[in-house]
Amino acid sequence: MSTPFWRKKSRQKAEPQVQSVPQPQPQPQHDNDPFFFGEEPATGEQPAVAPEQLAVAPEQPAAPAAPAGPQLADTGLLIDMRNIVKTYNVGEPSELTVLHGVEFQAQQREFVSIVGPSGGGKSTLMNLIGMLDRPTEGAYAFNGEPVYAKSDKELATYRSHNIGFVFQNFNLVGRIDALQNVAMPMMYAGVDKKAREARAEELLGMMGMGERIHHQPNELSGGQKQRVAIARALANDPDLLLADEPTGALDTKTGRLVMDLFHQLHDELGKAIVLITHNPELAEETERIVEIIDGRINDIREPSGMRHEGA
Numbered sequence: 241m242s243t244p245f246w247r248k249k250s251r252q253k254a255e256p257q258v259q260s261v262p263q264p265q266p267q268p269q270h271d272n273d274p275f276f277f278g279e280e281p282a283t284g285e286q287p288a289v290a291p292e293q294l295a296v297a298p299e300q301p302a303a304p305a306a307p308a309g310p311q312l313a314d315t316g317l318l319i320d321m322r323n324i325v326k327t328y329n330v331g332e333p334s335e336l337t338v339l340h341g342v343e344f345q346a347q348q349r350e351f352v353s354i355v356g357p358s359g360g361g362k363s364t365l366m367n368l369i370g371m372l373d374r375p376t377e378g379a380y381a382f383n384g385e386p387v388y389a390k391s392d393k394e395l396a397t398y399r400s401h402n403i404g405f406v407f408q409n410f411n412l413v414g415r416i417d418a419l420q421n422v423a424m425p426m427m428y429a430g431v432d433k434k435a436r437e438a439r440a441e442e443l444l445g446m447m448g449m450g451e452r453i454h455h456q457p458n459e460l461s462g463g464q465k466q467r468v469a470i471a472r473a474l475a476n477d478p479d480l481l482l483a484d485e486p487t488g489a490l491d492t493k494t495g496r497l498v499m500d501l502f503h504q505l506h507d508e509l510g511k512a513i514v515l516i517t518h519n520p521e522l523a524e525e526t527e528r529i530v531e532i533i534d535g536r537i538n539d540i541r542e543p544s545g546m547r548h549e550g551a
C-alpha cells in the first residue's frame with residue numbers, strides 16, 4: 241500500500257525563543273462563546289437568527305481595561321503559550337487549579353493532537369488556545385500577536401478571523417439551512433450577502449455537501465452535520481482549526497471520512513490543526529502528540545515514538 245498522503249511531508253521544527261517578561265496579571269473572565277463573532281454583524285444586517293439561538297450574549301460587558309500581561313518575542317510560531325496556569329473559582333471553597341504552568345507551542349501549518357485521561361485539562365487548554373477564556377497566569381502570542389493585550393471585544397473579532405472551531409456535537413444552528421450556517425461567521429465579519437453565500441456554497445461543495453446546501457441540520461446525518469460544521473469553521477479562512485473530539489459522535493467509517501477531511505485541509509490548504517482526541521490511532525496520524533495528565537504536559541512525542549527533550 242502506498243504511503244497515505246498525510247505521512248508524506250516532513251517539517252523543520254524551529255526552537256521557540258522567549259524574552260524575559262514582566263509578571264502576568266490575572267485577567268477578568270471572558271465571554272466564552274466560540275460562535276460570538278462580534279457585537280453586531282459588521283454588515284449592519286439583522287442576523288438570520290436571534291442572538292440567544294446562537295448562544296451569543298446579546299449585550300457584552302464593557303471591555304475591561306485589560307493589562308497587556310507578559311509579552312512574548314515573535315518566534316514565528318502560530319501558537320506560543322507560556323506558563324499557563326488556570327484556576328477555576330478563584331478565592332472560593334471550590335477553587336481548583338486545572339493547568340499548572342503549561343507550555344504549549346505549535347508551528348505554522350502544524351497538525352498537533354492533544355491526548356490524555358479524562359479531567360486532565362485538555363478542553364480547558366483548548367478553550368485557552370481558542371481565546372474563549374483567559375488564564376489565571378501566563379502569556380500567549382498567536383502569530384506573534386499578544387493575545388491578552390486585547391479587550392474581550394477585540395478578542396472576539398480576532399478569534400473569528402483566525403480560528404475555526406469544530407466540536408463533537410457539531411453545534412450547528414437549527415432551523416436555518418447548511419448554507420446559512422456556513423455563511424453566518426462571514427456576516428459577522430462584514431462580508432456582503434452575495435459573496436458570503438457564494439463562498440458558503442463553495443465550501444460546502446468542497447466538503448462534498450453541494451447537494452445538501454438547503455438542508456437544515458435535523459435533515460442531515462451526523463457525518464453530514466460535521467462536514468457542515470467544518471465548512472463553517474473555514475468560513476473566514478482561519479489559520480487554525482481547533483477540533484475537540486470531532487469524530488467522537490460518529491461511527492468508525494464516518495469518523496474516518498471526517499479525519500481524512502482534516503488531513504486534506506492540512507495538506508492542501510495549509511491549515512494548522514489542534515485536535516483533541518481520546519483515540520490513539522487518530523493521534524498517531526498527526527505530526528506531534530501532546531499528552532496532558534493532571535494539568536501538566538506529561539509527554540510530547542512524534543508518532544514515530546521519537547521523544548522531544550524536556551517533554
Ligand SMILES: Nc1ncnc2c1ncn2[C@@H]1O[C@H](COP(=O)(O)OP(=O)(O)OP(=O)(O)O)[C@@H](O)[C@H]1O
Pocket residue numbers: 328329336338356357358359360361362363364365
Ligand atoms: N468551568 C469550570 N469550572 C470549574 N471546574 C471546571 C470548569 N471546567 C472544567 N473544570 C474542571 O477542570 C478539570 C479539567 O477539565 P477538562 O474538561 O479540561 O478536562 P479534559 O481533559 O478535557 O476531560 P475530558 O477528556 O473528560 O473531556 C476537571 O476536573 C473539570 O471538572
